[in-house]
Amino acid sequence: MRRLGSVQQKVPCVFLTEVREEPSRKRDRQQFQVVATENVNPVALESDIDCALATEKLDGTCCYVTTYNGEPYLWARLDRKPTKQADKRFKKYQHSQKTCKGFTWNIEEDFRAVPDSWIPAQRVQHENGHPVPDEHGHTPGWVPVEETNKQYCWHSSVVNYEAGLALVLRPHSEDKGLLEVASIPLLELMEQTLELIGTNINGNPYGLGSKKHPVHVLVPHGILQVRNAPPVEYQQLYSWFQECHEGRVEGIVWHCNDGTLIKVHRHHLGLKWPDGDTFLSSRPVVVHVDRRTYDPASLADSHKDLFCILSGFNGEHFNSIRDIQVENC
Template sequence: MQRPGSVQQKIPCAFATEVRDEPATKRANQSFRVLATGQLSLKALEADIHHAIATEKVDGTCCYVAKYKDLPYLWARLDRKPTKQAEKRFRKFQSSKTSTEFTWNLDDDFRKVPDSWIPAHGVVQLKGRSQPDENGHIPGWIPVEKDCKPYCWHVSAVNYETGSALILKPCSEKNLLEITTIPLMELLEQTLELVGTHINGNPYGLGNKRHPVHVLVPHGSLQIEKPPTLNLTDLITWFEESQEGKVEGIVWHCTNGILIKIHRHHLGLQWPLPDPYLTARPLSISVDLTTCEWDFEAKSSFLVLAKLNGKQFDHFKDIPWDEAGS
């Protein structure tokens, strides 16, 4: 598994890719598509992908748990990005295809970030300064404070008074998922994916606008039981015909800590899907607040899920969110 808390500058595709001059299906306003070829990439081979652990790529937003003000906190992903002028200069350099190296002015070329911002593990440091990656970004994190409106949905998945987080994870029973609370302290230095009502169009149908629900999924926790072989034809067949293949993609956790991925869009396949694999799995809910002395906000994810405490559903998608929120 990758070192907890780290963010690869850019997780490479398992296969060599080619760029086609046609509109992207994943990103709006992108005039080109990146598609996988039939040959495994050099990075995948060097990372020994054949002996890696295949896990489900979850469609959410990346988070990190680390100490802040001497307490375990949830951190949101925040990359330092170039200013408009610097971005324009960088793109012009990229299109020129010169062999010289682009020079950044770290003081003037990047947008300001809060003093609490920290660079992600793995960001190159030179003379104590964080260096941008090949895309011109400096990956990093910002702590999610309780009253931080831009990250209100992140806040809904944690409670700093009780020091707990809402987690979606596999249960010991075969194929069963569980939403439960665990101490933030147990998640220190781990990265997770925030999913829910207001994240990426809510492909998993968690909650609704009246009763929003957001939970965290630890990276690498949803292992694929019967992964396809590393053959492009077999992968496409698996994504199209297997129930377990109704996922956004695969992330391989290699033994040297490197992550390698394949996204459905790399294969020209649709995402999101009307019935993803995650929502077809049985789910139990274990969110007991009866002994909790703290008050929660009216639309707290903790409160909505607590009303479903002890219940199990044959399918994730069958949860009656309106009844739970009433």
């Protein structure tokens, strides 16, 4: 698996896209949508996409692991966004020009304040010492997930800083058809990006946990390989998403040998998401969360702690991640 470092400003679509005058299916309040044409993006061809590693695109929220105050820490995605006035000016330009390109931002005045601990993503460009926004007016970045911050309580549930552990969903090391939920050292995830998925993230398309007993996990980016991936051709990809069992995913991200990432989302092809059961939810899973790797007594409320709860299933196999019902523990 490739280590991705930090989030790029924009991952291009595998196909060239066009803008249509109808409400976006993906972004609220966006009165146009970006759809794929049948022409392969030259960026994909230049990066030799036919030899790239195809991986499942997950529907969650992006995270990053790096140091904070000298310790391995989970960081949550936080884009620096325009103020209301600047955003209104941007939307007016966008509507009149039918494009985001060419708009000029006042870098020092047009953006909302972010926490002092905020850092921009690694590939964000800078101008006069200030991070420059992407074409949508957002500057991708990160804030550390501190256990006392209720805004990131679902992020906090998947880390135990005292033990230096994170709850991760990944393929089993010996059986690639089997998934495992495991507690692993944060040190093993350093400088990687991951997707947080679960009960309270993006409508929970994977069916994890319940509102009364939420379950969340981290999934390292690029770790869920698409087996027998379709050729990069519009109609074959469309048919794969529509007809194949493995095609019940939000999208594909190709990891090219030159480090370029290329993606396609079902929305690009005019397809619904989610659409019935997802492929991830159909895969068998085993739990490997051993209570001996940390001290439950050090937790403020250990009977509600997800590490403690999942340790009650240590070694158990389930037909699907949806079957891990923590209220039964």
